[in-house]
């Protein structure tokens with residue numbers, strides 16, 4: 205089985221994330237890492253591999269991003285992915301969802317030309333853009349079914365089933381591979397790279413592809429080709445410190461209700 | 471004036487509030503047309519509701535053939551309607567499903583997509599709140615038909631009489647759109663409380679509840695609020711995941727958010743930071759949640775909440 209996991213390199217959410225003057229996310233000035241939510245996808249891919257006894261399974265980590273994004277691939281390799289592909293090209297900077305997913309789709313197609321792809325796995329959302337739309341777009345570009353937001357992933361042969369918490373119900377979704385699958389943080393803790401894993405990762409293949417390698421024209425991507433235009437980015441003024449009272453002998457509850465009343469909530 | 475398509479969000483034909491908000495927003499951009507994909511038998515009721523909020527047309531797509539196939543068929547329906555009507559824009563509720571419908575539609579129609587808008591004005595120009603609510607971004611779509619997913623509570627629904635002309639629409643759905651399927655589904659028990667993402671007031675509990683949500687729920691009920699939870703409370707099995715507020719749960723933007731026994735981790739803030747008024751009850755006066763609040767009580771929620779509930783009940787008389 206051939207599994208591709210899409211992993212994104214994102215600015216650290218605990219650092220001070222901000223925008224550049226051209227309204228793109230500052231990806232250089234803030235330390236980055238493999239998007240935490242994509243670790244869950246890597247984990248589930250590795251578990252599928254471990255459960256597939258006898259059958260040969262290859263897990264390829266794929267990223268689209270700047271030079272530093274190779275770090276995201278390296279982390280996935282340390283966790284246990286077999287190989288990595290990094291699509292990097294100056295023209296890609298500033299791409300929107302549609303062009304990012306196009307680049308991912310073309311890279312998936314190129315990987316599939318060698319061995320047909322069974323599963324394209326994604327995180328539930330990137331921690332920076334958090335659109336949760338790339339998996340669906342990828343499925344549309346590749347004309348594949350999408351099975352998204354799974355918290356339990358099961359596979360039997362070419363049948364994949366997931367469980368997920370819908371808005372009003374809990375659902376089981378089924379489809380036949382090939383398909384695009386996204387997993388949530390409910391799917392189970394992601395493993396930490398072991399010392400052995402870190403050493404082994406150094407010898408694993410990590411390819412770097414340009415747009416030309418995957419047959420995408422530079423005019424189809426990047427900020428110029430973006431179908432959305434950010435007109436302004438504005439830092440929200442910090443919330444001004446509110447009133448904080450200590451609860452002594454029931455005074456807290458009364459003060460709380462007084463506040464609610466002053467704001468007309470009761 | 472051109473048509474603006476609004477995908478109707480409903481549960482078994484019962485129109486949900488975000489749809490009314492979307493219709494209100496659609497009137498700023500053109501002539502609202504509601505798109506109802508569901509049981510044709512429920513169409514009249516839906517039409518009654520949406521025309522009160524300005525829908526001039528109601529496209530009814532019977533879902534007998536496509537029910538259970540998730541988002542791909544819905545994206546095809548909208549694609550065909552966009553082509554038929556040369557719509558000026560498509561507005562979709564920003565739920566997990568809505569965003570995926572928008573995603574596929576954007577690729578199909580070669581259009582730009584903006585997700586999670588908290589406001590949409592003429593243009594259309596959208597406002598989004600990003601990086602856990604630390605930035606406000608204004609954007610527009612420069613290619614194709616603007617496709618915008620809009621978060622609940624982005625507008626106050628305003629009534630306006632529309633013609634509400636019902637038009638049956640029979641889409642042609644490809645086989646490849648019918649490949650992922652719901653094979654089993656279990657409805658969650660209704661709580662009788664407002665829906666988390668739609669509620670005007672949300673009262674949440676975290677690890678500090680110690681697993682006893684009764685006090686949180688009692689307080690919520692005294693305010694007519696929805697109940698939410700932190701991931702720590704969900705991971706402990708105290709509440710189902712559908713209650714989780716935060717980056718990997720629901721993003722809420724109510725008039726009032728009350729965090730009880732919740733420390734205020736960045737991932738939790740990502741789901742509630744844009745609430746209009748924020749209150750916290752926490753026994754640790756250094757809990758980061760207090761940086762956000764309009765009002766805070768440093769105290770034990772097990773005493774503060776029952777006392778506050780009693781006080782509210784008393785004042786309401």
Ligand SMILES: Cc1cc2nc3c(=O)[nH]c(=O)nc-3n(C[C@H](O)[C@H](O)[C@H](O)COP(=O)(O)OP(=O)(O)OC[C@H]3O[C@@H](n4cnc5c(N)ncnc54)[C@H](O)[C@@H]3O)c2cc1C
Nearest residue numbers: 676677678700701702716717718719731732733753754771
């Ligand atoms: C990838 C990822 C995604 C995440 N997504 C989310 C998400 O969507 N939503 C989310 O909430 N979290 C999320 N988290 C987890 C988040 O980082 C925090 O761990 C979590 O929010 C903590 O929950 P808590 O505040 O209830 O618990 P804690 O941080 O343990 O805080 C409990 C608080 O309760 C107070 N307390 C204890 N007893 C009492 C009492 N008797 N009365 C009053 N106060 C009391 C304590 O002082 C403390 O401040 C995510 C984490 C990761 C890594």
Ligand SMILES: Nc1ncnc2c1ncn2[C@@H]1O[C@H](COP(=O)(O)O)[C@@H](O)[C@H]1O
Nearest residue numbers: 210211268326327329330335336337338
């Ligand atoms: N630049 C990227 N490179 C690789 N994978 C990505 C990229 N952007 C998004 N993804 C994948 O798509 C998922 C959803 O991203 P998003 O739609 O941005 O929230 C992520 O969790 C990743 O698995």
